[in-house]
Amino acid sequence: MDLPIAVLPGDGIGPEVTAAALRVLEPVTKKFGHRLQPQYASVGWAAIDECGQALPPATCAVCRRNQAILFGAVGRPDRDQSLPPPQRPERVALLELRRGLFANLRHIVLPPALAGQSPLKEHLLADGIDILIVRELTGGLYYGRPQEIIGQAPQRRAVDTMAYAEPEIRRILKVGFESARRRRRRLASVDKANILATSALWREVARAMAADYPDVRLEHLYVDNASMQLLRRPGDFDVLVTENTFGDILSDEASMLAGSIGLVPSACLGEPDENGRSATPFYEPIHGSAPDIAGRNIANPVGAILSAAMMLEHTFGLLQEAKVIRAAVLAALRDPNYRTADLGGAATCSAMTDAVIAALGA
Numbered sequence: 001m002d003l004p005i006a007v008l009p010g011d012g013i014g015p016e017v018t019a020a021a022l023r024v025l026e027p028v029t030k031k032f033g034h035r036l037q038p039q040y041a042s043v044g045w046a047a048i049d050e051c052g053q054a055l056p057p058a059t060c061a062v063c064r065r066n067q068a069i070l071f072g073a074v075g076r077p078d079r080d081q082s083l084p085p086p087q088r089p090e091r092v093a094l095l096e097l098r099r100g101l102f103a104n105l106r107h108i109v110l111p112p113a114l115a116g117q118s119p120l121k122e123h124l125l126a127d128g129i130d131i132l133i134v135r136e137l138t139g140g141l142y143y144g145r146p147q148e149i150i151g152q153a154p155q156r157r158a159v160d161t162m163a164y165a166e167p168e169i170r171r172i173l174k175v176g177f178e179s180a181r182r183r184r185r186r187l188a189s190v191d192k193a194n195i196l197a198t199s200a201l202w203r204e205v206a207r208a209m210a211a212d213y214p215d216v217r218l219e220h221l222y223v224d225n226a227s228m229q230l231l232r233r234p235g236d237f238d239v240l241v242t243e244n245t246f247g248d249i250l251s252d253e254a255s256m257l258a259g260s261i262g263l264v265p266s267a268c269l270g271e272p273d274e275n276g277r278s279a280t281p282f283y284e285p286i287h288g289s290a291p292d293i294a295g296r297n298i299a300n301p302v303g304a305i306l307s308a309a310m311m312l313e314h315t316f317g318l319l320q321e322a323k324v325i326r327a328a329v330l331a332a333l334r335d336p337n338y339r340t341a342d343l344g345g346a347a348t349c350s351a352m353t354d355a356v357i358a359a360l361g362a
């Protein structure tokens, strides 16, 4: 099949890890008889330097024309300061590209070979870790209005708004329940229902929906407790579903269970609107642009490579191809010689990618 994809490398380590993902995609798609059709476009500071905008109209057009977006990272803290927050690439490019994509899947796996990498004690990792975080991505504090700073210093006030409508809660919980059904049938719904109205509604909706999923074991956790239980019993978590801000925080915490944020891929998925159109699904490693290590060929490419695997699975339905990539990553990670610095090794980004490519046929 044809695989038309928009590739947006962006800033910092974005170009290196995206190149690695493409190097892995090429042989896999070829082997299975597909035609990979990458179309490159600029984003972030790379785009500002080219044409003055972090998300140029030409890039939006490329994204609309293709069936998936493979994204690297945006942002350069040294230059971000020169712009007011609403004009920084994170807001202008990242949040804009995610618009309409309400389901953010972040997959955290601790391969047995890397148990020693985890900061947790080994007895907590006896069963390994395989957690799918389903984060609501288009509501809550990020988008609720008002969101502003009011008045004059030193008496200013600031307000953010957390708002959720029932249908928004229902559609993300549905992704949670259905993902659990395809996995180990356990769903942790995380909220702060003892305090927040949005969470009380969330929990009520989750309870009502549970009747349709008798095969899924649902537990409700307050977010503070969830952040503790992730460290205390990580192997018990299968799918964790939560609202936007809680998901942002918990996914960074959970990524460290696996030893490095550099290992974690993500997908942002939407649903067709009333005209049958949906925003282009978006795939990115959850790490940022890491400017301190950019251009040195030492970044961990695994988050980007596994994001490409998620793209094959979710956008193109190529489950077997995705599985081949995941198996090759695990095989490559088994050898300490091919681990990058974040995993305690000395391998370059390209050497680790070579190892993944070499393992594809195995």
Ligand code: IPM
Pocket (backbone or CB within 6 Å): 090, 094, 248, 286
């Ligand atoms: C993430 C990031 C973003 C978010 C920022 C950069 C806007 O932290 O992808 O987790 O909060 O969603």
Ligand code: MG
Pocket (backbone or CB within 6 Å): 248, 249, 252
């Ligand atoms: Mg984050």
